Amino acid sequence: MTADPRAEEPLVHLLWLSAGLGCDGESVALTAATQPSIEEIVMGALPGLPRLAMHWPMLDFECGPERGADDFLEWFHRAARGELDPFLLVVEGSVPNEAIKEEGYWSGFGNDPATGQPITTTEWLDRLTPRATAVVAAGTCAAYGGIHAMAGNPTGAMGLPDYLGRDWTSKDGVPIVCVPGCPTQPDNLSETFVYLLYQITGQAPMIPLDENLRPRWLFGQTVHESCHRAGYYEQADFAAGFDSDRCLVKIGCWGPVVKCNVPRRGWINGIGGCPNVGGICIACTMPGFPDKFMPFMDEPAGVQVNRPAGGLYASLVRTLRGITLHNVEKEPAWRRKGDQLTTGYEPSWTASRGTSRGTSRGKGPRHDR
Numbered sequence: 001m002t003a004d005p006r007a008e009e010p011l012v013h014l015l016w017l018s019a020g021l022g023c024d025g026e027s028v029a030l031t032a033a034t035q036p037s038i039e040e041i042v043m044g045a046l047p048g049l050p051r052l053a054m055h056w057p058m059l060d061f062e063c064g065p066e067r068g069a070d071d072f073l074e075w076f077h078r079a080a081r082g083e084l085d086p087f088l089l090v091v092e093g094s095v096p097n098e099a100i101k102e103e104g105y106w107s108g109f110g111n112d113p114a115t116g117q118p119i120t121t122t123e124w125l126d127r128l129t130p131r132a133t134a135v136v137a138a139g140t141c142a143a144y145g146g147i148h149a150m151a152g153n154p155t156g157a158m159g160l161p162d163y164l165g166r167d168w169t170s171k172d173g174v175p176i177v178c179v180p181g182c183p184t185q186p187d188n189l190s191e192t193f194v195y196l197l198y199q200i201t202g203q204a205p206m207i208p209l210d211e212n213l214r215p216r217w218l219f220g221q222t223v224h225e226s227c228h229r230a231g232y233y234e235q236a237d238f239a240a241g242f243d244s245d246r247c248l249v250k251i252g253c254w255g256p257v258v259k260c261n262v263p264r265r266g267w268i269n270g271i272g273g274c275p276n277v278g279g280i281c282i283a284c285t286m287p288g289f290p291d292k293f294m295p296f297m298d299e300p301a302g303v304q305v306n307r308p309a310g311g312l313y314a315s316l317v318r319t320l321r322g323i324t325l326h327n328v329e330k331e332p333a334w335r336r337k338g339d340q341l342t343t344g345y346e347p348s349w350t351a352s353r354g355t356s357r358g359t360s361r362g363k364g365p366r367h368d369r
């Protein structure tokens with residue numbers, strides 16, 4: 001038998017806790033990542049990536065009963081006992097408030113061998129977060145509460161930074177890393193994992209995060225700043241319905257005030273997106289989502305102030321651009337058949353070496369451009 005050539009390399013564990021109040025949308029989304037794909041990460045296809053042992057309910061081969069031969073939960077117990085280091089903890093779904101209940105539980109994951117009772121999600125967080133090298137809140141629910149934390153919800157749901165504290169850092173000094181989105185854009189998540197794997201193995205500096213704990217290079221710009229339709233917005237050329245290729249702001253797009261890179265990045269392998277392909281941006285990456293953006297299909301009041309003055313200004317801009325466009329749609333006049341060269345070419349030959357036939361020397365091109 002051939003020895004595993006990577007056996008001596010460091011091994012990082014990734015524990016995925018999908019027991020929050022969620023829909024597993026982040027897990028499903030990650031299977032669509034291409035830059036890089038989850039297979040590339042797990043197989044170490046990128047230079048310098050450490051070996052990764054992923055404990056992910058979505059696709060794990062270990063799915064057996066507790067204390068069985070392939071006990072999936074045992075990795076979580078081992079991590080809680082301090083037997084796994086380093087490990088990344090990925091949290092999916094919002095965190096319910098178990099303190100508001102007298103009995104029962106909102107969400108749990110496996111049973112406690114000592115009591116036979118379900119282990120609540122918050123109990124897992126209390127056991128695992130002090131020992132994790134870094135913690136990732138995957139999706140808007142885990143990051144900020146999201147849809148489950150809407151006004152009127154019965155669970156008192158919140159995001160991980162609300163539960164642990166916004167200033168929380170891991171034992172290795174890493175703040176909570178939030179990768180919001182509902183679901184999160186697949187490559188945003190896989191790229192963040194790659195960054196953290198490089199960081200954990202000393203190949204990258206501390207991950208740069210913004211004030212809401214999002215990776216800066218992914219969430220540094222607004223949807224509007226990278227939307228293919230921004231040119232229409234600038235000219236106040238707005239769609240009245242969803243069958244239009246114009247700017248969607250009047251039918252509900254929140255893009256000008258939303259931090260997200262989806263229009264530039266596309267959804268899967270550069271394809272798809274939201275406003276760039278005809279769907280209003282409902283601000284699913286934002287801490288105020290969804291309450292502060294509803295009803296989704298009304299024109300956003302807060303976005304109007306950003307719009308360039310409509311009416312006269314927009315009509316003047318459109319007219320001037322129309323004139324210029326009409327001109328630049330035509331080729332320059334010297335591109336034509338005939339025995340005269342009218343490009344303005346100036347030959348460097350002297351008279352003694354001959355003349356350049358047909359050249360109108362010194363006259364320059366005909367500037368009927």
Ligand code: SF4
Pocket residue numbers: 223224225227228229230231233246247248249253254255256275276281
């Ligand atoms: S569709 Fe939305 S994001 Fe795109 S230009 Fe219009 S307002 Fe901006």
Ligand code: SF4
Pocket residue numbers: 181182223258259260261262263273274275280281282283284285286
């Ligand atoms: S463009 Fe808007 S709706 Fe689409 S993923 Fe980004 S924040 Fe969510």
